[in-house]
Amino acid sequence: MTAQILTWWTILRICIEERIVYRGDFALGTLMRFLPIVTQIFLWTAIFAAAGTGSIKGYTRNEMVAYYLLVMLARAFSSMPGLASGVTLQIRNGEIKKFLIQPIDLITFLLLGRVAHKMVYYLVAAAPFALVFFFCRNYFSGWPEPGVIAAFVISLVLGFLLGFFLEATIGMIGFWSLEVSSLLFIYMLFNFFFSGHMFPLDILPEPWFTLVDYLPLKYLAYFPAAIFLGKVSGPELVWGLLVEAAWVMLFIISSRFAMRNGFNRYSGYGG
Amino acid sequence: MQRGTTTVRDNEIRGETCSSSWAKYFQVFWTFARNSLIRDMTFRVDFIIQLISSTSFVIMNLGFYLLIYQYTNSIAGWSKFEFFVFIATTMLVNSIVQAFFMPNVQEFSELIRTGGLDFALLKPIDTQFLISLQKVSWPSLGNFGVALILLFYSLGHLSAGAPSWIGLLLYPVYVFTGAIILYSVMIALAATSIWLGRNQSLYDFWFYITNFSRYPMGIYDGQWGTPLRQVFTFAIPILIVINVPAGLLAKPFDPDYWYLALFAVVATAVSFWASRRVFQRALKSYRSASS
Numbered sequence: 159m160t161a162q163i164l165t166w167w168t169i170l171r172i173c174i175e176e177r178i179v180y181r182g183d184f185a186l187g188t189l190m191r192f193l194p195i196v197t198q199i200f201l202w203t204a205i206f207a208a209a210g211t212g213s214i215k216g217y218t219r220n221e222m223v224a225y226y227l228l229v230m231l232a233r234a235f236s237s238m239p240g241l242a243s244g245v246t247l248q249i250r251n252g253e254i255k256k257f258l259i260q261p262i263d264l265i266t267f268l269l270l271g272r273v274a275h276k277m278v279y280y281l282v283a284a285a286p287f288a289l290v291f292f293f294c295r296n297y298f299s300g301w302p303e304p305g306v307i308a309a310f311v312i313s314l315v316l317g318f319l320l321g322f323f324l325e326a327t328i329g330m331i332g333f334w335s336l337e338v339s340s341l342l343f344i345y346m347l348f349n350f351f352f353s354g355h356m357f358p359l360d361i362l363p364e365p366w367f368t369l370v371d372y373l374p375l376k377y378l379a380y381f382p383a384a385i386f387l388g389k390v391s392g393p394e395l396v397w398g399l400l401v402e403a404a405w406v407m408l409f410i411i412s413s414r415f416a417m418r419n420g421f422n423r424y425s426g427y428g429g
Numbered sequence: 430m431q432r433g434t435t436t437v438r439d440n441e442i443r444g445e446t447c448s449s450s451w452a453k454y455f456q457v458f459w460t461f462a463r464n465s466l467i468r469d470m471t472f473r474v475d476f477i478i479q480l481i482s483s484t485s486f487v488i489m490n491l492g493f494y495l496l497i498y499q500y501t502n503s504i505a506g507w508s509k510f511e512f513f514v515f516i517a518t519t520m521l522v523n524s525i526v527q528a529f530f531m532p533n534v535q536e537f538s539e540l541i542r543t544g545g546l547d548f549a550l551l552k553p554i555d556t557q558f559l560i561s562l563q564k565v566s567w568p569s570l571g572n573f574g575v576a577l578i579l580l581f582y583s584l585g586h587l588s589a590g591a592p593s594w595i596g597l598l599l600y601p602v603y604v605f606t607g608a609i610i611l612y613s614v615m616i617a618l619a620a621t622s623i624w625l626g627r628n629q630s631l632y633d634f635w636f637y638i639t640n641f642s643r644y645p646m647g648i649y650d651g652q653w654g655t656p657l658r659q660v661f662t663f664a665i666p667i668l669i670v671i672n673v674p675a676g677l678l679a680k681p682f683d684p685d686y687w688y689l690a691l692f693a694v695v696a697t698a699v700s701f702w703a704s705r706r707v708f709q710r711a712l713k714s715y716r717s718a719s720s
Contacts, residue, residue, distance in 0.1 A: 193637040196657075197644055201504070204648040209501035340478040347482070351489050361496065 165262070166270055173274030188283040191230070192290050198226045215361040221387055223297040225358050227290070228383035233355060234283065235314045236321035236378040238272065245329030246338050255426045265326060265413055272322055302386060309395055313382040316402045320377050323409035330413060333420030354380025360389065374405040457554065458562055465565040479568035484575055487520055505647030513583035514679040518604065519643050519671050520576035525608040527569035533561050534615050538622040544717045557708050561616060587679060596677045603674035603690065606697040610670050611639055613704035620711035642667040666696035
């Protein structure tokens with residue numbers, strides 16, 4: 159047990175050090191990611207000005223801007239850049255072999271690497287995030303209740319796990335098909351539109367909203383933001399978190415299942 | 430007059446008559462385009478998948494604006510079909526940039542890092558021309574077709590009636606100048622990677638900056654918006670890239686777009702010239718990476 163924890167700790171430390179090497183690029187990239195928010199603020203201001211009504215489907219302009227800011231935060235947890243494509247690349251170039259001969263579990267290794275990646279990210283991104291939220295504090299109508307904040311934090315952590323295991327599962331498809339870049343593109347596309355990254359999902363007309371509501375993608379961006387803004391509350395909120403946890407379990411199992419079957423299928427050639 | 434390797438090659442080309450050197454450059458470009466098409470056609474399924482995936486992105490994006498126009502009649506004075514003309518213009522300009530320039534400029538920073546730029550410098554042809562155009566990404570032109578369909582469909586539904594002939598004539602010209610402005614920003618940014626070594630955020634940076642150009646300039650209004658609009662119109666002229674051609678077609682009676690159209694000619698020339706200067710300056714600081 160202690161040996162196991164020591165291994166995990168070593169992996170985590172190596173991954174953190176690896177990340178810190180590129181901190182300059184990292185910090186710059188983080189700041190730039192806020193630029194689209196600027197255009198979103200202007201776009202929605204223009205839309206609300208022309209619509210003439212104070213609210214669209216229950217969102218005021220301020221709530222809309224707050225929504226986009228919160229989605230940025232949610233995506234800072236749930237987005238997994240390069241995870242699935244990294245796995246498929248390792249399968250294609252044979253690097254995956256090392257997990258077959260070393261006593262390290264592939265998914266655990268990837269998860270620890272991702273945790274390290276995110277920890278360094280939050281360290282670097284905390285300042286720009288705080289700055290942007292401070293400047294935009296007027297778009298928020300004060301802090302929600304502690305219970306809501308707790309649910310919000312839980313949804314962020316679950317969002318991280320869901321994003322990780324969902325993308326890890328997709329990456330494992332690389333065992334069956336060597337070229338999955340187009341599949342990844344389609345996933346990215348769906349993710350972009352139906353996670354709530356592009357717009358709050360509840361402004362969708364029926365039957366679209368009900369349809370999207372059944373997909374796990376909404377937990378990656380829409381759901382945490384909706385919790386914070388008080389769009390979901392009470393039993394609906396508890397039920398949502400439970401369903402999210404169930405999705406996480408499902409994708410933990412499916413990624414394990416796909417990995418085991420993939421390893422059985424895998425054949426490595428050459429040196 | 431610039432000194433250095435580029436000038437030597439420029440002079441070689443200038444030694445010939447001007448028209449024959451233009452013809453030669455066109456011929457070289459034609460070969461690049463043909464080779465790229467042959468390569469794309471070798472992996473036909475991949476080609477089709479790329480076509481479908483880039484088109485589906487565009488269609489989903491269109492869905493987003495259809496959704497928005499459920500709740501409003503206009504965005505910054507652009508009615509639904511006027512705005513669709515705007516989106517079609519964005520798609521046209523972007524597909525040109527993505528087909529001709531993006532795959533090359535993205536590779537440029539890699540050429541610097543690996544020292545592969547040596548080979549480009551040795552060739553008896555203008556280096557900027559070579560590294561900017563040697564690959565054509567044909568699947569990116571799929572959006573060009575979708576954009577044309579959307580454009581003509583939207584033009585038929587404009588409340589102001591059919592656009593003027595002069596607008597239709599000028600439209601392709603300004604789509605082209607728009608692509609040139611975006612290219613200029615891109616190549617100037619790429620050239621900085623000669624100074625900075627590796628610059629991974631480069632493409633992101635270009636994307637985030639040009640993201641401002643994808644909306645009608647009227648949305649940038651108010652205390653923060655107006656200065657922002659002025660900077661992106663007059664300092665880095667990315668707001669005129671889409672707004673001018675789209676405005677000329679969809680809003681032919683708004684005099685603002687005609688003034689901007691005049692300005693766009695100057696802005697295109699200046700940005701292209703300035704980016705070329707940046708590129709040539711950066712080349713002078715290039716020290717090969719390998720050997």
